[in-house]
Amino acid sequence: MNKFKYNETIEHLEIDPLYLEEGLSYAYNNGYKNIRIFSLNINNSAITLDLSAFYNKSFISSLIISDDFKVNKITNTEALYSLDNLESLSCSQKIKLDFSFLDKLKKLYILYNKNLINLNKLVFVEDLFLRSFNEENCSIINKMKNVKKIRLLGSYTSLDGIEGMRRLESLSLIFSPKVVDALKINELNNLVFLYIEKCKNLSDFSFLNGNDSIEEIFISELDSVSFVPEMNKIKSIKFWNLKDGDLNKILKSKTLKSVYFYPDKRNYNYKLDEITEFLSNKSSQ
Incomplete structure (x- = not known):
């Protein structure tokens, strides 16, 4: 059974979800600060992803939770709040988090769900990717004033609220078939790059x-x-x-x-x- 291995391409230590305790111990002893939870063995059964092994692992600066394994439930998510030096978080599993306890994040890529609260507390995030973003508009993230790059994918209908991101330089709207109102783009005075892919209700760009x-x-x-x-x-x-x-x-x-x-x-x-x-x-x- 493979428990962990280093991925040179992404510069993260990959740890099988069933061996987090051993993998994190190895990471600490060998100076690895970037961790990816990733299935290293064939397992078709859904597991309980227990994150308790992350308690007080303050050496971690980047964490990726992949979606290549099935999860029936995630427990002890509060352990992530003890990662005092965590600056980058990417999670492709549906997880419950209160971001007021993760306010040092600078990079966040996450599968959006209603159990994510206090996104607006992330005042230091510069790079944001929200998948399955199903809010009506962007008011839930309108106070994230340091975001420079954002990618949105989901069933939102309007960009109202995004004008609060005054430092935004790059905006990508991807596979978002319900968005019909993008007028707020013109209020983003620092926006340099605009990417729009497969947003079927956005085709008239005369507002630019x-x-x-x-x-x-x-x-x-x-x-x-x-x-x-x-x-x-x-x-x-x-x-x-x-x-x-x-x-x-x-x-x-x-x-x-x-x-x-x-x-x-x-x-x-x-x-x-x-x-x-x-x-x-x-x-x-």
């Missing part, structure tokens, strides 16, 4: 007319690129499907330096290599 901060955009599907020339700092745009096929407007941008789309489609009035050549000639003038 006059945007003064965004430099790079990826949008999987959009109605038109007519808004691009009206963006004051846009440098790069990528997309998969342009519904009206009209790329003429994009050539009128004064700041745009890079365009990428795939595949070339019959209804597009320019091919990618033609756009690339145009921009290249324009930049050399």
Whole structure:
């Protein structure tokens, strides 16, 4: 049976969930600060994930709880509150946590559920990824003022509240079919990167007319690129499907330096290599 092993790719000591006590003892004795709970053995049965082994393991700075093993229940989650130096937490299992006891976190990737409370207490988090985010809007995280990068995936409908993240530089909305209102994006004055993938109710981006901060955009599907020339700092745009096929407007941008789309489609009035050549000639003038 494999109890633990070091993963050089992610620089974490991987510990099988059934051998946490032994694995954490090994980690402490050998100077490993980054821990990943990860199944190292074939086990098709659901287990009780007992986190009591984490009590007072203040040497841990990063913890990943993977989803490659089945869990029927997680116990002693309060042990994580004793990790005084924990700065990074990633959890792909449904867990109950009060983040007021984890207020030193700088990075949080988590499977969202209603048993997570006090997210707004995480004032030092800079990198946030919420999966299965099913709140109506973003008010539950609107006081996380130091977030610079956020990714949202789930069934939320509005970005209302996200304007509280004044330092936000990168925003990604991924597989979020119910979101219909993204107007608050224009209130994010430091936003440089915008990524929108498979958000079927977001296809009209005319609200970005006059945007003064965004430099790079990826949008999987959009109605038109007519808004691009009206963006004051846009440098790069990528997309998969342009519904009206009209790329003429994009050539009128004064700041745009890079365009990428795939595949070339019959209804597009320019091919990618033609756009690339145009921009290249324009930049050399």
